[in-house]
Amino acid sequence: MLKVLGLSILLSFSGAAFAESIADTHTDMAGCEACHMDGEPSADMAYENQTCIDCHGGLDSIDGEIHQQHDGVLDCGTCHIVHEVQDPNDTCADCH
Incomplete structure (x- = not known):
């Protein structure tokens, strides 16, 4: 019960923490190349997903x-x- 209550409270306030997009914050670090090979999105986004995993x-x-x-x-x-x-x-x- 407390776990559900805590998650509900966190979710209700979490939108305020997102003042800019993830892309904006990562672009500030290293441009589009921070996430995309040669600055261009891959066709299947596999490279970008692996980049997330490599850092996080x-x-x-x-x-x-x-x-x-x-x-x-x-x-x-x-x-x-x-x-x-x-x-x-x-x-x-979208799924649940």
């Missing part, structure tokens, strides 16, 4: 039950729409 670790190594439950099932870009300012939790309804 795989879903199995990231704290939080939600990441670990989706290990081997989803790629990072499924929930983290990087070129939009959004809360990744908003994409849960």
